Amino acid sequence: MVNYLRISVTDRCNLRCIYCLPSGMESFLPHSEILSYEEIAGIVKMLSECGIRKVRLTGGEPLVRRKIESLIEMIKLIPSISEISMTTNGILLGQKAVVLKEAGLGRVTISLNTLKEDRYERITGYDNFQDVWNSIDTALKIGFNPVKLNAIFFKGINDDEIIDFAELSIEFDLSIRFIEYFSTQNEFLNLEERFVPNRVVKEVIEKRFGRLLPAEVIGNGPAINYRIPGTKGSIGFIDSNEGYFCARCNRLRLSSVGKLYPCLFSPFNINLKEMLRRNLTRSEMMKAMNNLIHKKHNYSKPIKREYEFAMNKIGG
Numbered sequence: 001m002v003n004y005l006r007i008s009v010t011d012r013c014n015l016r017c018i019y020c021l022p023s024g025m026e027s028f029l030p031h032s033e034i035l036s037y038e039e040i041a042g043i044v045k046m047l048s049e050c051g052i053r054k055v056r057l058t059g060g061e062p063l064v065r066r067k068i069e070s071l072i073e074m075i076k077l078i079p080s081i082s083e084i085s086m087t088t089n090g091i092l093l094g095q096k097a098v099v100l101k102e103a104g105l106g107r108v109t110i111s112l113n114t115l116k117e118d119r120y121e122r123i124t125g126y127d128n129f130q131d132v133w134n135s136i137d138t139a140l141k142i143g144f145n146p147v148k149l150n151a152i153f154f155k156g157i158n159d160d161e162i163i164d165f166a167e168l169s170i171e172f173d174l175s176i177r178f179i180e181y182f183s184t185q186n187e188f189l190n191l192e193e194r195f196v197p198n199r200v201v202k203e204v205i206e207k208r209f210g211r212l213l214p215a216e217v218i219g220n221g222p223a224i225n226y227r228i229p230g231t232k233g234s235i236g237f238i239d240s241n242e243g244y245f246c247a248r249c250n251r252l253r254l255s256s257v258g259k260l261y262p263c264l265f266s267p268f269n270i271n272l273k274e275m276l277r278r279n280l281t282r283s284e285m286m287k288a289m290n291n292l293i294h295k296k297h298n299y300s301k302p303i304k305r306e307y308e309f310a311m312n313k314i315g316g
Contacts, residue, residue: 123157159196
């Protein structure tokens, strides 16, 4: 059942990560080209009538968009939406966490690929590690549940930190998720040579801590979750490269320019922004949305990347 929508609210970001938006690749959209909060909320309302129940806000970096809490409040008013979550790099989360929670944000996922301050700057281009760590602490203290950390490993860059990340699930009530790297643009194909499969990550962890136990974690994604025996936190694996979860995928993606995709790897989309600004009727838009969802239901085989796309525009 398709019940989960990921929304890219902006293509802008305050980091320049080596695998997403390195310095020099910036080509951000003018504000008029991205969906307004009112347009986003209207689209969510229509999609809620097509079965969407859970919404995740992404970017770029969603917290660089002004008054993002206003959008959360709008979505919260839609009766059939049961959950609003966010993926963020964590730099601004500590400052806004309380306001976001009061607006209706229920869960956060923080992207963090190293626990070493100097290495963080080399990977992201900025010296904001302490801001991120403070945000993790704040998110735990104010009761976001669960708080998830997403990490991607690269050979020779940060793959010596596998155990360090796993140990976070012992010390804190965190859901640590390891995501296999996949390139979305040809500029990043060289990083595939540094690809670390999750089966290797799991072997390293189990060699240190023993066999991982299956775990249940609140969420909507494709992670397979485990727990180190005797710990509160969890460890999840998202096998983006070597795994196959198309048959159980329950998500749609709305890009910052208003294109609705049935799959991250499929070029097929419908342009909802164009429909809205051309004043198509609600019934016409609902028909297009339902047709797209029907098309997604027919995905029974693994989808491979068919085109180049920038993650900062479609959402991480």
